[in-house]
Amino acid sequence: MADRRSYAIGVDIGGTKIAVGLVDSEGNLIDSTILPTESEKGVSDAAARIHQAACEMITAQNLSKKSIMGMGVGCPGPLDLKSGMVMNPYTLPGWENVSLTQALEDAFGNPVRIENDADVALIGECWVGAGKGKNPVVMLTFGTGVGGAVRCDGRVYRGVNGEHPEIGLMPVLPDMPPDYSGVDGSLESLASGAGIAQQGEAFGFEDAAAVFDAAQGGHREAEMIVQRAYRAAGVAAWTLAHCFVPQRIILGGGLMNHHFHHFSHTMRDYLSRAKLLPENSIDIAKAQLANRAGMIGAAGLWLMD
């Protein structure tokens, strides 16, 4: 009976952890498990462990492999989508020049699709989260960095050669210094966890949370850093609204657990001042799927629509 519905395995790969989930055709996460990434052990090692985790979940649900449409993988880029190779020596050292999708297909038997992690999270939100029924949707993920993705008319936006746009690197306050990307005053350098932490270092703060806490306590420099992060997000809202005219901008990532209210308030304020945008058409919403977005979206590569 259970096999009359279809399922997929969704894999969310990060630098330290891999989340593997079993997702049904309605976008429900039926079961999930966390593995250490240990990318330095190589692609085949990870593929074997992901395969084992998937098989255990399939068996535990009394499913057969026939009811599994395929495996979807969300992974930090740069990716070569055609060959399935992950070329990210910073986050995933040891995986370069070997096809992750090939290794997973060899291990798992079922077909495998791979996507940029930010795109997969957006697909998850558009399937059963904050982006459901909205078009176009832009998602910004405020974590260590600022990731971004755009979905329009049911397709993830891609640039030349299928490149994933790095929206978080757009300049917002170009009188500020450049970061590692070479862009002056990028959104990421001013409003990401790492960016806020780096600005706080000069004043003795240990991390972004310490800067936010001190700002709330009235610490002048911390306040300045936090206000600048909000302003950066406001300017970014203007840019995204005029470039993409999305129906919804979704804000996700760790920073939004505590600071969604202030970020979204500033972004809405900026949007309300932009007189040539379509009236009442662009809103700001919090991501709903938290750390399940990657698994659900990756499975959605097989199950959505």
Next chain:
Amino acid sequence: MADRRSYAIGVDIGGTKIAVGLVDSEGNLIDSTILPTESEKGVSDAAARIHQAACEMITAQNLSKKSIMGMGVGCPGPLDLKSGMVMNPYTLPGWENVSLTQALEDAFGNPVRIENDADVALIGECWVGAGKGKNPVVMLTFGTGVGGAVRCDGRVYRGVNGEHPEIGLMPVLPDMPPDYSGVDGSLESLASGAGIAQQGEAFGFEDAAAVFDAAQGGHREAEMIVQRAYRAAGVAAWTLAHCFVPQRIILGGGLMNHHFHHFSHTMRDYLSRAKLLPENSIDIAKAQLANRAGMIGAAGLWLMD
């Protein structure tokens, strides 16, 4: 014999002039004529004159109406693409709430399609101009204002409810004051003809050309305005590159007749400093079709592909 090829009428509507052209299936502009817009006389009056001009060209080429696939129209927005209505009381007063496409179909007999003028110019360039064979393509048109359009995978990018993105209004130097759009330091306010003229007013300059001339002559304030326009374009290049990852950015419009070299030089310089863009993948090119782009692109709505 001539009728074995197919043709379309391309109409490029502006606030003062309407250009009507006969275009063949290879994108050649066979014949064209210019009419006064006189929008205050209403939609039917303009439709009748456009129809007459089209018929004269068709007759002069010994063509029959059967060889005309249709009529394409490029028009300044806001447009309601479904109803074919033009809601632009500033540029086209007297046309609100009446369907331009319906009036043209009634007069012309053949089917009519309408598009935003910036989108139509980009379609023309992608068909037989600077965007040919490139994907995605972003076009910026530096005239009185700064218009923009994006084409990806053979489709013009559209936002919520089919809205045309107003890319020229993106903020680039948000410490500068807002313009009529409500956006602080927009590309348009700093780098359009009207924007440069307005900044020059305070120093006694009559128009943008006077500011550029004085800057070349070493006038300090004029130089500052012109350098800021270049910088605005450079920051815009960063934004467009990270948001859309285009294969090519096309620069068109009157300002580019004399200043393409400096604008494109600054934009290339900014792009070369952005380390996380795909290497050697994004270039800057000058529009090739000049004021024929609108007519050719509008006809391309019927003939392209």
